[in-house]
Amino acid sequence: MAQSHPTVFASLADWKKGHAEIISGNVKHYVFSNMFDVASRSKPYEKVVVGKNLEYVMETLRAEGASPWYGAGHDEFAVCMDGEVEVRFIKLEAPAAPAGKNGAVLVKGEPQGRKMGTVRLKRGHQALLPAGCAYQFKAHKTGVLMLQTMLGELSVEKWSDICEK
Amino acid sequence: MNFKAVLSNTQPQVEVMTSDADEVTGYRSFRLGGFEFLRDEYFARISWPAKGTRISHVMPVDAFLRAIMRDVAWGFFYGWVNFDAVVGTRNLYGRVELFGGRYYAPMKSAGLDCTETFDSPVIMATFKAILFDWVNAGFDPFAAPEETGKTVYGVKKGSNLEAIERYRVPTKRMPGMAGDSPLRSDASGFPVNRQFTDVPQDEPEVKAEPGFEKELHAFNLFKYLSRSDVTWNPSVTAVCNASLACPTTEEYILPIVHGNDRVEWFVQLSDEITWDVQDKETGALRARITMKAGDVAAMPADIKHQGYSPKRSMLFVWENATPGLPQLYESGKLKPYPVEF
Numbered sequence: 001m002a003q004s005h006p007t008v009f010a011s012l013a014d015w016k017k018g019h020a021e022i023i024s025g026n027v028k029h030y031v032f033s034n035m036f037d038v039a040s041r042s043k044p045y046e047k048v049v050v051g052k053n054l055e056y057v058m059e060t061l062r063a064e065g066a067s068p069w070y071g072a073g074h075d076e077f078a079v080c081m082d083g084e085v086e087v088r089f090i091k092l093e094a095p096a097a098p099a100g101k102n103g104a105v106l107v108k109g110e111p112q113g114r115k116m117g118t119v120r121l122k123r124g125h126q127a128l129l130p131a132g133c134a135y136q137f138k139a140h141k142t143g144v145l146m147l148q149t150m151l152g153e154l155s156v157e158k159w160s161d162i163c164e165k
Numbered sequence: 166m167n168f169k170a171v172l173s174n175t176q177p178q179v180e181v182m183t184s185d186a187d188e189v190t191g192y193r194s195f196r197l198g199g200f201e202f203l204r205d206e207y208f209a210r211i212s213w214p215a216k217g218t219r220i221s222h223v224m225p226v227d228a229f230l231r232a233i234m235r236d237v238a239w240g241f242f243y244g245w246v247n248f249d250a251v252v253g254t255r256n257l258y259g260r261v262e263l264f265g266g267r268y269y270a271p272m273k274s275a276g277l278d279c280t281e282t283f284d285s286p287v288i289m290a291t292f293k294a295i296l297f298d299w300v301n302a303g304f305d306p307f308a309a310p311e312e313t314g315k316t317v318y319g320v321k322k323g324s325n326l327e328a329i330e331r332y333r334v335p336t337k338r339m340p341g342m343a344g345d346s347p348l349r350s351d352a353s354g355f356p357v358n359r360q361f362t363d364v365p366q367d368e369p370e371v372k373a374e375p376g377f378e379k380e381l382h383a384f385n386l387f388k389y390l391s392r393s394d395v396t397w398n399p400s401v402t403a404v405c406n407a408s409l410a411c412p413t414t415e416e417y418i419l420p421i422v423h424g425n426d427r428v429e430w431f432v433q434l435s436d437e438i439t440w441d442v443q444d445k446e447t448g449a450l451r452a453r454i455t456m457k458a459g460d461v462a463a464m465p466a467d468i469k470h471q472g473y474s475p476k477r478s479m480l481f482v483w484e485n486a487t488p489g490l491p492q493l494y495e496s497g498k499l500k501p502y503p504v505e506f
Contacts, residue, residue: 003359003360003361003362003363004360004476005360005476006363007360007361007363007364007435007436007476008435008436008437008457008458009387009434009435009458010457010458010459015457015458015459016457016458017457017459017460018433018437018454018455018456018457018460019454019455020452020453020454020455020462021452021453021454021455022451022452023449023450023451023452023453024449024451024452025451025452027452028502028504028505028506029463029465029501029502030442030452030454030462030463030464030465031461031462031463031502031503031504032454032460032461032462032463033460033461033462034457034459034460034461035432035459035460035461036459037459050461051430051432051461051463051483051503052503052504053408053428053430053483053484053485053503054485054487054499054503056405056406056407056408056485058430058432058461058483074405074406075338075404075405076405077339077403077405077410079386081434081459089377089381091377091380114374114376114377115374116373116374116377116380116381117371117372117373117374117377117381118370118371118372119369119370119371119372119381119383120369120370120371120372121369121383122365122367122369123365123387124364124365124385124386124387124388125368125369125383125384125385125386125387126339126383126384126385126386126402126403127369127382127383128338128339128342128381128382128383128403130380130381133380146432148403148405148408148410148483149405150405150406150408157504159504159506160506163506
């Protein structure tokens with residue numbers, strides 16, 4: 001059976017936000033944003049929270065150039081929503097974050113440890129960011145990353161700026 | 166109608182109350198507590214006791230089978246699975262409420278509603294027995310209407326166990342890792358869906374240094390979703406403690422109205438879905454949210470919602486599986502919406 005309509009993905013260069021029609025209640029309760037809108041107005045690698053479920057978050061990052069090195073005490077996951085992004089990994093000799101700390105932290109100085117390898121992501125690709133390693137993003141083509149992680153010291157919450165009000 | 170107890174073919178084995186096959190249609194009827202389930206050539210008929218009589222409700226049988234299929238596949242899911250405005254279930258995690266009219270104001274206010282609570286294995290076995298008997302060969306309740314036959318109607322014509330007994334390996338961390346759930350491919354029986362033939366099928370380049378081959382991992386999530394053989398049926402693709410990524414592919418109408426017992430989030434990965442958001446108790450429409458690719462929205466803990474996807478689309482459903490959340494929201498210790506600003 002032939003495909004009737006093309007699949008529509010969005011990008012930094014081409015996105016359209018939907019809309020909310022409110023019959024009763026407050027539109028703010030739906031915390032409605034668009035990650036490409038957010039990334040188009042973000043600094044490179046600003047970890048803007050677009051979804052929050054208690055201590056868990058979804059972050060949108062504008063992937064542009066090279067990021068700092070990050071590390072976390074728990075697994076995180078990155079989905080490339082636009083662009084081409086390389087991720088470099090180093091197995092840290094000492095954890096970047098103390099045990100029990102939520103969210104990613106910056107790795108101080110050059111990460112010390114063994115090189116684990118690299119992953120190169122295009123649109124739709126998902127990478128594991130394993131607990132206990134350092135990782136760095138390098139965008140070969142400016143794009144957007146969606147990170148599934150926990151609320152941490154680098155997470156940026158600016159709901160009034162990004163959501164329907 | 167006469168019902169007799171038969172042992173289920175589910176584990177643990179429990180008794181399922183069923184009738185003999187109808188002489189005309191060939192379908193069996195089922196009883197669960199005070200509820201009775203009967204199907205004819207076009208309709209499912211559900212009835213329950215109230216005020217000394219029996220109250221009946223009628224649903225198109227295809228809509229009923231699509232709904233009960235999701236309830237079974239999702240293990241009664243998080244919170245409420247409303248088959249329509251009248252009938253549905255509420256998951257109490259170990260026990261399940263089955264209700265008729267409980268959230269339908271005319272029946273509720275007249276005292277004609279009924280709610281009964283069952284151990285999860287008992288209601289699961291009965292629902293599976295209904296699917297086993299009522300789903301005909303050639304009808305797949307997981308498929309979009311355009312993808313499956315019209316054999317759902319009419320007298321009994323065989324069965325479709327392959328469709329209703331799909332089993333998915335639970336994901337522990339991320340699909341494709343050693344010891345984890347498998348990726349999808351032609352070889353594993355998951356061809357690209359007819360509505361996603363334009364989705365790139367390339368895989369990310371992973372260059373692991375010696376000794377780290379099992380620690381680095383990446384896969385093409387959009388390829389994985391393009392090969393989903395079901396609609397409105399999430400698969401877990403990432404586990405960050407209790408934070409579960411549950412993306413799914415959607416087409417036509419969500420066959421149930423999902424009532425939240427916690428906050429749930431949606432990220433529209435491709436195309437467009439319109440959501441009707443209703444008050445969980447009254448069913449009154451609160452909002453209509455149209456989400457396009459890249460949109461992110463929360464579904465608060467005090468609503469129920471139903472989606473409409475005009476083309477097969479990719480939806481990233483994000484759940485928090487922390488135990489005890491329903492009680493925290495129901496008691497008011499947590500507000501029903503996730504963020505204040």
